[in-house]
Amino acid sequence: xxTLAIINARLLDPSxxxxxxxSIVIEDGVLSEVNRGSWLVQAxxxxxxxxxxxxxxxxxxxxxxxxxxxxxxxxLKSASQAAAAGGVCTIVVQPDTDPAIDDPxxxxxxxxxxxxxxxxxxxxxxxxxxxxxxxxxxxxxxxAEAGALYFTDxxxxxxxxxxxxxxxxxxxxxxxxxxxxxxxPWLTEGAVAASGELATRLGLSGSPAIAERMGLERDLALVxxxxxxxxxxxxxxxxxxxxxxxxxxxxxxxxxxxxxxHLCFNEVDIGDYRTxxxxxxxxxxxxxxxALIEAVRDGLIDVITSAHAPAPAEDKRxxxxxxxxxxxxxxxxxxxxxxxxxxxxxxxxxxLRPLTAGPAALLGLESGxxxxxxxxxxxxxxxxxxxxxxxxxxxxxxxxxxxxxxxxQGRVLLTLVGGRIVHDAR
Amino acid sequence: MTQLAxxxxxxxxxxxxxxxxxxxxxxxxxxxxxxxxAIALLDLADAFVDLxxxxxxxxxxxxxxxxxxxxxxxxxxxxxxxxxxxxRLGADVVTxxxxxxxxxxxxxxxxxxxxxxxxxxxxxxxxxxxxxxADLLSQKVGCSVINAGDGRHxxxxxxxxxLLSLRRAFGxxxxxTVAICGDVAHSRVARSNVALLQMMGARxxxxxxxxxxxxxxxxxxxxxxxxxxxxxxxxxxxxxxRLQLERMTGALVPSTREYFRFWGLDREKLGWAAPGARVxxxxxxxxxxxxxxxxxxxxxxxxxxxxxxxxVAARMAVLASLAVRRGADR
Numbered sequence: 001x002x003t004l005a006i007i008n009a010r011l012l013d014p015s016x017x018x019x020x021x022x023s024i025v026i027e028d029g030v031l032s033e034v035n036r037g038s039w040l041v042q043a044x045x046x047x048x049x050x051x052x053x054x055x056x057x058x059x060x061x062x063x064x065x066x067x068x069x070x071x072x073x074x075x076l077k078s079a080s081q082a083a084a085a086g087g088v089c090t091i092v093v094q095p096d097t098d099p100a101i102d103d104p105x106x107x108x109x110x111x112x113x114x115x116x117x118x119x120x121x122x123x124x125x126x127x128x129x130x131x132x133x134x135x136x137x138x139x140x141x142x143x144a145e146a147g148a149l150y151f152t153d154x155x156x157x158x159x160x161x162x163x164x165x166x167x168x169x170x171x172x173x174x175x176x177x178x179x180x181x182x183x184x185p186w187l188t189e190g191a192v193a194a195s196g197e198l199a200t201r202l203g204l205s206g207s208p209a210i211a212e213r214m215g216l217e218r219d220l221a222l223v224x225x226x227x228x229x230x231x232x233x234x235x236x237x238x239x240x241x242x243x244x245x246x247x248x249x250x251x252x253x254x255x256x257x258x259x260x261x262h263l264c265f266n267e268v269d270i271g272d273y274r275t276x277x278x279x280x281x282x283x284x285x286x287x288x289x290x291a292l293i294e295a296v297r298d299g300l301i302d303v304i305t306s307a308h309a310p311a312p313a314e315d316k317r318x319x320x321x322x323x324x325x326x327x328x329x330x331x332x333x334x335x336x337x338x339x340x341x342x343x344x345x346x347x348x349x350x351x352l353r354p355l356t357a358g359p360a361a362l363l364g365l366e367s368g369x370x371x372x373x374x375x376x377x378x379x380x381x382x383x384x385x386x387x388x389x390x391x392x393x394x395x396x397x398x399x400x401x402x403x404x405x406x407x408x409q410g411r412v413l414l415t416l417v418g419g420r421i422v423h424d425a426r
Numbered sequence: 427m428t429q430l431a432x433x434x435x436x437x438x439x440x441x442x443x444x445x446x447x448x449x450x451x452x453x454x455x456x457x458x459x460x461x462x463x464a465i466a467l468l469d470l471a472d473a474f475v476d477l478x479x480x481x482x483x484x485x486x487x488x489x490x491x492x493x494x495x496x497x498x499x500x501x502x503x504x505x506x507x508x509x510x511x512x513x514r515l516g517a518d519v520v521t522x523x524x525x526x527x528x529x530x531x532x533x534x535x536x537x538x539x540x541x542x543x544x545x546x547x548x549x550x551x552x553x554x555x556x557x558x559x560a561d562l563l564s565q566k567v568g569c570s571v572i573n574a575g576d577g578r579h580x581x582x583x584x585x586x587x588x589l590l591s592l593r594r595a596f597g598x599x600x601x602x603t604v605a606i607c608g609d610v611a612h613s614r615v616a617r618s619n620v621a622l623l624q625m626m627g628a629r630x631x632x633x634x635x636x637x638x639x640x641x642x643x644x645x646x647x648x649x650x651x652x653x654x655x656x657x658x659x660x661x662x663x664x665x666x667x668r669l670q671l672e673r674m675t676g677a678l679v680p681s682t683r684e685y686f687r688f689w690g691l692d693r694e695k696l697g698w699a700a701p702g703a704r705v706x707x708x709x710x711x712x713x714x715x716x717x718x719x720x721x722x723x724x725x726x727x728x729x730x731x732x733x734x735x736x737x738v739a740a741r742m743a744v745l746a747s748l749a750v751r752r753g754a755d756r
Contacts, residue, residue, distance in 0.1 A: 130680070139680040141688050166678060169636040173652040173688070226636075 003027045004419065005043035006380065009054035011036065014353035015360075015369035024054070026376040029419035034372050047414070049380055055352050056368050057089025057377035057415065058333060059359040061125075061149070062233070062257065062305035064326070066397075067113070069098025074310035074397045076110070079330065080119035082395040084422040086331040087379030087412040088306075089120050090367060095127040096154040102127035102138040104146035111147055119422050120415075121367070121377070126151045128167050128178060134158045137167055141174050149363045150177035152233060155280055155325075159185040161218060168228035177362065179231035179257075180219050182240055183281070187211035192321045194267045194282045202273070204321060207282055209237040216240045220247045223254055231362065232256040234307065236281040238291035245300070255362050256300070257354075258292050259307035260329055260336045265289070265402060275316045275323035276402040279307075293344050296354060302362055304354040306333040310398030328396045332403045335410035338383055342409050348383065380414035387411055437476045438485065444470040445487075447751035452564045452571040453744055456582045456621035464589065464626060467743045471590050474739035478514070488517035488749050494547040495521040496538075497574070498554040503709060503734070504574050504584075508551045511741035515749075520547070535559060536566055543567040549748060552576070570748045578612045584708055585618035587740035589626065591732045592663060595704055600627030605658055605699070606648075607633040608667035608689060608716050609678075611640050615708045616667060620646055633657035634689060637678040638669075654689055658698040665706040666691050666716050682715045692718035696727065704729050 004026045011022030011034075018036060025033035025041050033041060060083065066073030076093070083091050093110055095101035101110065107124050114122020126148035130136040140151055151171060158164040158180065171178050188207045193199040195206030216232060220243070223230045235241060235256050244256055261279055266286045269277045277283060295301050309326025316323050329336070337355060340346045360368025367377045391404035415423035449463040459467070477483055493512040497505050505521060512519045524538070533541075535554070542550065549570045552560050557577030564571040575581040592599050604623055610616045610632050623630050624647055632639050633651045644650045651657030658664060669685065679685045686692075696703065705721055705728045713719045722728055 136677065137680045139684045141680070142684050166637050169641075170679075172636050 002045065003032070003043040004045045004047070005041045006047045006049055006054055006378075007041060008051055009049035009380070010051055011370065012053055012055040012348055012352055013370040014056075014349045015357040015371075017349060019347070019349055022054070024370065024376070024378070026416070026419040029376055031370065031372050031374050031376050034370055052380060052382050052413065053348065054370075054378060054380050056356040056370055057379050057417065058087050058355045059090040059363075059365065059368055060088045060306050060308065060330060060333060061092040061303055061359050061363065062094060062259070063091040063308040063330065064094045064096065064310065066310065067097065072397065073312055076113050076122060077117055077119075078395060078397045079308070080114065080117050080122060082328070082330040083120045084415050084417070085395050085412065087334045087381060087415050087423075088330055089377035089379070089415065089417045090123060090365065091120060091330070092123045092125050092149050092363070094154045095125055095152065096132055096156070100127045100132050101125070102130050102132070104139060104142040107143050107146040107148045118420070120417050123147065123149050125149055125179070128153045129158060129163065132156055134160055135163055137163070137170060140167070140171050140176055144174045144176050150179050150231065152179035155181060157181055157183050157185045157215060161222065164219070165222050165226060168222055168226040168230070172226060172228055175229060177229045177231055179233040181233045181281075182212050182216035182219055182235065183207075184211040184214040187214065192278060192282065192325075193270055194284045196267065196285065198267050198271070202270070209239050209284065209288070212237045212281065213239045213243050216243050220244075220252060220254065224252055230254045231303075234259050234262070234281060234305070235292070236262045236284050236288065238288050241291055241295055241300070255302040257303035257305050258296070258301050259305050260333055261307060261327055261402060262289065263292055263296065263304070264336050264339060269402070270320070273320040275318065275320055276327055276400050276404065278320055278323050278325050279327060280325035293340060293346075296340065297344075297346050297350055299350070299353070301354050302358045304337060306330050310396050311400045312398045316400050327400055327402045328394060328398055329401070330396065331394050332389055332401060332408070334379070334381060334412055335387055335389075335408040336403060338410035339408060341383065376416050376419040378416045379412060381410060381412045383410050385409065385411035437473060437480060440473045441470065441477065441485070441487075444473055445750055446470070446747055447754050448744070448747040451751065451755070453582055453748065454560050454564060454571065454573045455580045456585045456618040456625070458582065459622065459625065461625060464586070464622065467586060467740070467747060468590050468593055470747065471736070471739040471743040472594070474742040475736070478735070478739055483514050484516065485514060486516040487746050488512065488515040491517045491548040491749060492546070493517045493519050493549045493551065493745065494542060495519065496524055496542065496550055496552045497522070498524045498552070498559070499575070501553055501575070503737075504553065507734075507737040508574060508741055511738050512745055514738075515742055515746055517548075517745070535562065539563045539566045543569065548752060549745060570752060572744060572748070575614050577614065578617075579614050580618045581614040582618045582622070583737075583741055583744055584615050585622040586744065587733060587736045588619055588665070588706060588708075589622055590736045590740050591706065591729050594732070594736070595729055596662065599623070602628045602662045603631065603660055603700070604628050604663040604665060605631045605633050605661040606665045606667065607654070607657070607691065609638045609669050610634055610643060610667065611638050612670065613667045619665065620648060631657055631661065635679060654695050655698050658695060661699040661703055663704050663706060664691060664696065664699055668708065668710065669712060669716050671712070686715055690714070690716055690718060691721055693720055696721055703727070706730065706733060709734070
């Protein structure tokens with residue numbers, strides 16, 4: 001049995017608010033020792049971190065791949081490689097594949113395929129309705145038993161309130177988490193940008209900010225009635241944040257996620273019709289972006305996701321409104337998130353919490369923290385190292401990164417999943 | 427508890443002895459009964475069971491009276507059960523194929539009722555898909571009305587026959603904990619059983635997915651469970667309800683296989699109930715959906731066959747005592 005130690009690290013554990021020197025020892029893939037301060041440790045192999053950051057491996061709960069159904073776009077393998085390179089130890093794939101992940105056998109398929117790759121932990125979200133049709137409830141109980149972590153129709157809004165009410169109510173039996181994009185389906189129909197002066201000038205059809213608030217109001221009313229465990233998936237406007245705060249003030253226990261893109265970019269970025277910035281929900285105003293960053297700082301955001309949505313060149317090299325929405329983000333998630341530390345004054349624990357302990361607590365995962373007895377899912381990174389993102393170098397099959405050419409700070413040096421080194425850039 | 431006739435006493439004498447007037451003019455809901463009346467009906471029904479098991483089943487208690495079966499909804503077992511019960515009591519029985527006749531021609535329920543009332547039946551047995559249909563009919567006719575199932579409201583004779591089966595299997599019903607499982611929301615059987623079982627002192631639990639067990643059902647005085655393992659703990663009786671096929675395809679329940687996995691009664695789930703627990707089902711069963719054949723067909727635990735037999739006896743008791751009541755009112 002070989003042991004591996006990482007010493008002289010700056011240990012960052014958001015679950016216990018610890019940010020200080022420390023070392024860890026891994027035995028059999030499991031953290032056997034977690035030492036705070038300077039300790040002498042013994043191990044077969046010792047890695048000196050030289051004071052760089054050692055944090056729980058990131059958990060990305062919103063990853064689209066193209067497997068099954070659209071493998072040229074992305075496979076579980078290419079997504080896993082991208083995740084490993086990005087310090088992401090657990091990915092939760094979205095159910096909007098072809099066929100959709102709406103069946104316990106599909107959950108099993110994804111998990112087996114992911115495990116066989118031996119890279120990162122691959123988990124799945126199940127569809128809330130069969131074939132994502134928004135009408136017929138999917139097999140939530142059987143999928144939960146098979147290992148589905150939560151249930152969602154992905155980018156599709158369940159327009160029929162009665163269906164959503166039944167899904168929420170039914171899911172309660174299994175204490176299953178339901179996630180929904182907050183959006184009024186009619187106000188957002190055909191929209192490719194945020195409503196406003198810019199979209200009007202560019203001649204793009206806009207999605208008004210109130211559409212998000214209206215969708216959220218409905219969802220929250222149903223949560224209140226059914227008592228469902230609920231995740232507001234990808235909030236993007238200040239108005240919806242206010243609505244959420246009001247509901248939480250009344251005692252409603254709901255979680256919320258935000259995509260990294262909406263923390264880093266605003267509507268101005270679509271100015272020259274660059275389709276890599278065509279996202280869903282669309283990029284919003286700078287005031288919205290600032291409100292989202294404030295919410296992360298205040299601990300109101302449970303989860304930051306990469307919203308990884310690979311789209312090949314043929315789907316992106318099109319006029320803006322015709323291009324597929326979405327951006328890849330697994331590999332750039334950490335350096336992009338660190339911009340909140342470098343530019344917006346958040347501390348490292350505030351940035352890391354919604355990337356690790358937050359999603360782990362939401363999904364009931366053991367990972368997302370550094371404690372003895374847990375699987376050694378870890379990321380070692382240099383928070384200050386400058387990087388220039390080159391989309392062509394990304395491991396994803398699709399290269400649609402809005403960060404292409406951007407200068408960021410933060411380099412992932414080592415990713416360990418279950419004690420195995422799956423990425424080494426030291 | 428079958429009370430056998432004292433020697434020298436015939437079953438017929440026993441029946442005449444136990445014949446009491448029904449507490450009301452109609453039998454529309456389980457709450458039309460009260461505990462003494464229910465017990466009197468069960469005693470009478472016990473005597474009818476003996477009669478039905480003998481070779482000479484015919485009586486003349488309702489000689490010359492007309493019972494009209496008015497089934498607006500398809501039903502084989504309930505309508506034949508009523509028909510046999512009335513015939514054994516010596517009544518003339520007319521079973522109206524309502525679906526095939528006037529309703530198709532656009533006649534309203536009231537018009538049909540008024541028309542039939544003019545033919546002077548003594549007792550109308552009605553089944554209808556709308557809740558409250560039996561109540562409405564009872565206000566418009568001069569005869570007695572028995573509710574044989576109205577929408578998702580009540581099916582009181584089913585509750586009475588279930589009570590009869592339980593009393594014969596367990597003796598005292600008052601100490602029982604009864605779990606009613608499945609589609610409570612759409613079940614008239616559940617509503618009548620909750621009312622009657624509680625009236626007789628039994629504890630009733632409701633178990634099913636939240637989409638099928640109304641959230642406010644705990645205000646009926648029942649404990650509500652969504653998990654079979656928790657809910658069946660300590661139950662003496664597991665009463666399964668029929669799940670309508672159209673409700674299983676994603677509207678209220680994702681699929682039959684998921685329903686069976688979590689709420690279908692099989693050996694394993696039955697093992698969570700009290701030792702010696704008995705299984706009931708109002709029929710017709712969806713085998714492999716709400717109940718496993720292995721359990722349904724095991725006569726050491728299943729009361730399902732008894733329920734069908736008790737159905738005739740219980741309905742004879744209701745018809746006969748309603749006839750007595752009508753005679754007394756005149």
